[in-house]
Amino acid sequence: MKIVVQVRLYPDAVQEAALSATLKLCNDGANLASGEAFRRRIHAKRELQRLTYGRLKDLGLSAQPAILVARKVAGAYASLAGRVRAGHLGKPGTRRRVQAESKPIHFRPDAAQPFDDRCLSWQLADRTVSIWSVGGRLTRVVFGCSPQQYATLAAHRRGESDLVRRDGKWFLYATCDIGDAEVKEPDGFLGVDLGIANIATLNDGTRHCGKGLNRVRYRNQRLRTKLQRIGTRSAKRLLKLRRRKEARFAADTNHCIAKRIVTEAERTGRGIALEDLTGIRDRVRLRRPQRVTLHTWAFHQLGRLIAYKAARAGTAVVYIDPAYTSQGCSTCGHVAKANRPSQSTFRCASCGFAEHADVNAARNIAARGVAGWAAASLPNAA
Incomplete structure (x- = not known):
């Protein structure tokens, strides 16, 4: 590596x-x-x-x-x-x-x-x-x-x-x-749901809230818009000084979150299951006020940091298909849009199971991680 x-x-x-x-x-x-x-x-x-x-x-x-x-x-x-x-x-x-x-x-x-x-x-x-x-x-x-x-x-x-x-x-x-560490056989998987309201949510209920990070981004966005509108030499000088401040703050936050996730997986002997979010910016359609939040969210960086830190620790990482992880019930498997009455609430229309929406999604990701690891291990077992 x-x-x-x-x-x-x-x-x-x-x-x-x-x-x-x-x-x-x-x-x-x-x-x-x-x-x-x-x-x-x-x-x-x-x-x-x-x-x-x-x-x-x-x-x-x-x-x-x-x-x-x-x-x-x-x-x-x-x-x-x-x-x-x-x-x-x-x-x-x-x-x-x-x-x-x-x-x-x-x-x-x-x-x-x-x-x-x-x-x-x-x-x-x-x-x-x-x-x-x-x-x-x-x-x-x-x-x-x-x-x-x-x-x-x-x-x-x-x-x-x-x-x-x-x-x-x-x-x-x-x-x-750096030589690759030998990947240890995982005892289950830690599902990680990446999002905007909560940057990362684990299937054990741990949530890394994105409220503080988004508040900083909104403040920087407003200041950037104000300085660009002013357009004076001093305003341009201030824009130049601040241009990397937000990126450094987001990178530091992602590093800290990634380290905590990998440390928890290593401590419990589990692997890490992540969503394959390739092309999400092209697939997702949002209203104009939400676009800035999506396109400035460094989810790819966070996923890359988790994978790199896991590789150094010898922790297994699998990528799963993210389709319907937020709409499917982690208890009975029922999939429906009606299961998500709000952004943070999950309530299964079939079995009545209720949980925080991101935690439920992380449980689905963890289950798919176990299945994906088993499927990948079958050829080696044969």
Whole structure:
């Protein structure tokens, strides 16, 4: 399993100028390679490298950075093709898809640039790195990280690291390859119902309420609308300062919830059953006031964090079909819209069973998780 460790760089003035020039040159080269890839419809790594290597070298890049720039461009086009196949840019002929496919991919002057071990070396004992730049090798660039991040870097760092400049600060995103923990045979499953009113609800009745998170989002949305309406320089400056604050708050909340869920599953020896919510934004139709809530809800991030933390703990995770989990009775199995008289209430029209709607849905998810795990284990048993 691969994870990314983010460390902060603390370059001095000379080093910072060299890093800025390096990022700009690398992204100038990426735009050059992107233009050639678009014109000639060549997106494979090796072919694009052969096509652009000489011109990238003439631009001022050394051999290995030139190769990494070509690979970055090829990866960007592969990512674009994947988004098109998945339908994330709409159907053929839609405005968004036409715009994406009708011009070369553009790289910002400070877009992230990958470095491998030929261009970047870590001196973990000194907490410094040595990195290639257009002005020569930069040595003893200081970095800072937590003790846990340091231990992960020392034990598991492998492969490339990305140089990133964000809000005037410098970071390295280091790839760490952590061996997969052996998945333990689960003793039942912990069903997790992801929602908006309650971010996550477990089949044992535990609810992680989304009221506080949604209140922060609504407040940020109102402030964002107000500042955009004002449109002054100071308002735009404040918008820029606040642009990542909400995302950091939501990510921290999701991390905490995911950790609690995985810890509970690990403590009780159970697996985790999650709904497969792929494409939910395209399937669900909501009134205009509800759309912002759905489209700013980081449910995909929460599910991804649960899966990643479970993999590190050796906890089994299964994805189930979410159809009718909120309308089906977890006691008798009766499915009907009438079973949900309100958002938070479930009352079975057949057997009379009553429960909080999200808890009932989580019980259905847990039951489907048990069935899904048994079905997946049958071929192995045979």
